Amino acid sequence: MFNKILVANRGEIAVRIIRACREMGIQTVAVYSEADQNALHVDLADEAVCIGPAKAKDSYLNEKNIISATVLKKAEAIHPGFGFLAENSKFAEMCRECHITFIGPPPEVIEAMGDKARARKIMLEAGIPVIPGVNGLLEDYAHALRVADEIGYPLMIKAAAGGGGKGIRIVKSRDELQKAYDTARSEAEAAFGNDGVYMEKYLEQPRHIEFQILADQYGNVIHLGERDCSIQRCNQKIIEEAPSTVLTPELREKMGEAAVLAAKTVGYQNAGTVEFLVDKNGTFYFMEMNTRIQVEHPVTEMITGLDLVQEQIKIAAGQKLNLTQKDIKFKGHAVECRINAENPALGFRPSPGKVSVLLWPGGNGVRLDSALYHGYEVPSYYDSMLAKLITWGQNRDEALAKMRRALGELVIEGIDTNIDFLFEILNNANYIEGRFDTSFVSKEFNF
Numbered sequence: 001m002f003n004k005i006l007v008a009n010r011g012e013i014a015v016r017i018i019r020a021c022r023e024m025g026i027q028t029v030a031v032y033s034e035a036d037q038n039a040l041h042v043d044l045a046d047e048a049v050c051i052g053p054a055k056a057k058d059s060y061l062n063e064k065n066i067i068s069a070t071v072l073k074k075a076e077a078i079h080p081g082f083g084f085l086a087e088n089s090k091f092a093e094m095c096r097e098c099h100i101t102f103i104g105p106p107p108e109v110i111e112a113m114g115d116k117a118r119a120r121k122i123m124l125e126a127g128i129p130v131i132p133g134v135n136g137l138l139e140d141y142a143h144a145l146r147v148a149d150e151i152g153y154p155l156m157i158k159a160a161a162g163g164g165g166k167g168i169r170i171v172k173s174r175d176e177l178q179k180a181y182d183t184a185r186s187e188a189e190a191a192f193g194n195d196g197v198y199m200e201k202y203l204e205q206p207r208h209i210e211f212q213i214l215a216d217q218y219g220n221v222i223h224l225g226e227r228d229c230s231i232q233r234c235n236q237k238i239i240e241e242a243p244s245t246v247l248t249p250e251l252r253e254k255m256g257e258a259a260v261l262a263a264k265t266v267g268y269q270n271a272g273t274v275e276f277l278v279d280k281n282g283t284f285y286f287m288e289m290n291t292r293i294q295v296e297h298p299v300t301e302m303i304t305g306l307d308l309v310q311e312q313i314k315i316a317a318g319q320k321l322n323l324t325q326k327d328i329k330f331k332g333h334a335v336e337c338r339i340n341a342e343n344p345a346l347g348f349r350p351s352p353g354k355v356s357v358l359l360w361p362g363g364n365g366v367r368l369d370s371a372l373y374h375g376y377e378v379p380s381y382y383d384s385m386l387a388k389l390i391t392w393g394q395n396r397d398e399a400l401a402k403m404r405r406a407l408g409e410l411v412i413e414g415i416d417t418n419i420d421f422l423f424e425i426l427n428n429a430n431y432i433e434g435r436f437d438t439s440f441v442s443k444e445f446n447f
Contacts, residue, residue, distance in 0.1 A: 001317050002026055002077045002101070006070045007045065009081030010060060012387060013293075014041035015371045017079050020309040029073045031066060033059035035379040040371040047073055054381045060084045063091050070100055077101035077316060079309075083383065086292040087114055087163070103316040105269050105291050112266055113289040117160045117198040123286045126265040128258050131277065131285040133200025144181050144199060148174065151201050157181055159188035160196035163290075165235025167191060170202055205437040206277040207246050208232065209284070211259035212300045214311055215268045216321045223256040224300050224308075225330055231425060233348070233441045238418075239425060240296035241335045242303050245396065245434035246278060255284055260325075262289060271297075271312045280437075295338070295388065298369060302334035302392040332392055333399040337407065337426075339370075339387040341378050343416040344447070352380035356414035361406035365392040365399070378415055386417065396434075400426060421445075 006029040007017045014030060018041060021028045030045035035054035042048045049069040052059035059065070061084055070078055078100055080086040086104065089111035095102040104110070113119045117137050124130050134147045137160055148155055148171070157180055159167025167188035169180035181197070189195035212224040228244035229237045247255070259274035266289075273290040297308045315321070341351045358374045370387030372378075378386065389406055393399035404426050407419060425431055428444055441447050 002075075002313070004029060004046075004073065004075040005077045005079055005103070005313070006031065006066070006073065006075040007041065007081065008060070008066050008078050008085055009083070010036055010039060010041060010382065011371045011385070012369045013081040013083075013295075014039075015044060016369055017081060017309055018044045020307060020313065023307075024310060024313065026313070029069065029075050031060070031069055033381075035381055038377070040373055040376075049073065054379065056084065056381065063088075063094055066091075067094060067098055067100070071098070075100070077103055077313075079103040079312070080292070082292050082295055087290070089114060101316050103270065103312050105272065106267070109266050109268055110291045113291050115160050115196075116158060116162055116288055117196065119289060120198070120200075120286070122265060123262060126261060128262055128265075129283070129285050131200040131203065131287065134198050137196045137198055138181070141178060141181055145174075145177060147199050148177055151199070154202040154204070155199055156202045157184040157197050157199050159184060159192060159194070160198055161192040161194040162188065163192075165232075167197065168235055203277050203279050203285070205280045205439065206230075207244065208237075208275070208287075208438050209244055209247065209255065209278050210273045210275040210290075210294070211256055212294075212297065212308070213259055213263045213268065213272050213274060214308075214315070214321060214323075215263050215270065215272070216315050217269055217318060218320055219264070220321045221260045221263045221268065222321065222323060222325045222328060223259045224304050224306065224328055226252065226255065227294075227296055227299055229296065230436055230438050231431070231440060232438055233447050237296065237338065238441065239335065239337050239422070240299055241333065241396070241399070242299040243330060243333065246282075248282075251278075251282060251284070258284070258286070262286065270315050271308055277438075295385070296336050298367060298388060298390045299334040299336045302367065302390060303330050303332055304328060305331070332394050333396040334390060334392045335396075335399045335403050336388055336390045337403060337422050338385055338418075339389060339410070339412070339422075340384045340418045341386050341415050342384050342418055344418055344421040346416075348418070348447075349416075350380065350384045351416035352378045353415040354378075355412060357411055358413075359409065359411035361389070361409035363402075363406070365402050366406045367391070372412070386412070400432065 092107035391402035
């Protein structure tokens with residue numbers, strides 16, 4: 001087992017990793033930008049190193065400075081969390097060359113699955129259902145036009161190197177294609193430094209269902225069930241829950257087997273997520289694989305009793321999985337709400353600033369993952385997520401009741417948040433009855 005791990009991230013996920021390491025008796029090194037010198041993860045870690053100015057490109061994306069900090073503090077491994085360098089195959093390769101363990105899959109797997117068009121082709125060859133579309137990148141607009149006519153409208157143009165909802169355009173008719181194609185390429189280039197795009201059929205009224213997997217270095221792969229991530233705004237998840245209300249035991253088994261096959265096909269190692277879309281007829285299609293821990297991993301932890309970050313660390317240290325698929329049991333229902341510093345009434349405008357009043361909820365079945373504290377100055381340079389509120393109940397109704405109660409206790413003043421908007425969703429009759437899909441927020445709230 002490692003003696004010391006450097007945490008190459010910030011915010012609640014850095015705090016989450018540091019806590020997991022402390023329980024395992026592993027020392028931690030935090031890295032921070034000049035804007036984060038007073039951040040909670042800096043105080044919680046055993047050691048801390050400033051790696052650059054406030055902007056992410058100069059600090060949390062500064063590969064050389066992070067490697068240097070790891071060597072300086074004699075850490076044997078780096079945990080990248082999510083975002084930033086978590087799915088950067090070049091950085092994972094740099095770690096390998098410097099004899100530092102990257103807590104995640106091998107760089108070859110990150111590269112293969114990071115290219116969404118390539119991942120689609122691999123899954124198709126493995127016999128895993130994929131959404132109808134082009135196999136490979138679109139060469140130019142003329143190629144896009146031919147493919148669009150073949151698969152029919154509506155369709156989606158998606159960035160090959162995409163993630164986080166960037167570089168995606170829905171095209172409803174031939175007249176919209178040119179603008180959507182050009183915009184998707186421009187956005188992809190700006191966000192990922194890669195303007196490659198591909199095209200697939202747009203599924204109407206789908207559910208976004210992802211399966212959590214764990215895979216060790218010896219070919220053992222298991223899944224930990226699904227999470228329903230259909231409540232989204234502009235392809236950004238807002239509320240996640242497990243299990244999904246639309247999966248039958250038979251469909252869950254089939255999708256779990258497909259997720260395990262996907263992982264085995266690419267030689268996956270560590271924790272990862274295989275994402276699917278399920279149409280209104282119950283047919284599922286592979287969408288992408290996320291080669292990292294996910295923001296919403298706590299809901300899986302709540303219904304399985306496992307610590308996924310600790311499992312990541314054990315696998316990276318060379319330990320075999322001590323679980324088989326038969327060992328995984330699901331208990332109850334869990335829901336997660338993302339608490340963001342933003343103003344929904346003003347187009348979800350980010351709201352940095354000082355937290356003047358803070359009161360966290362508690363009680364049975366309530367979990368709160370956050371790096372926020374009273375008096376903290378929320379910087380303007382990074383993602384607006386402040387916290388993840390998770391509740392567990394014996395069933396979905398109980399989990400939702402606890403979430404409403406917990407949100408009612410949560411007080412954050414000095415900045416704007418999306419708490420009231422979350423209340424609106426949780427009290428929506430269609431959401432309560434499980435009648436929703438990925439278009440729910442845009443249909444119900446005109447966002």
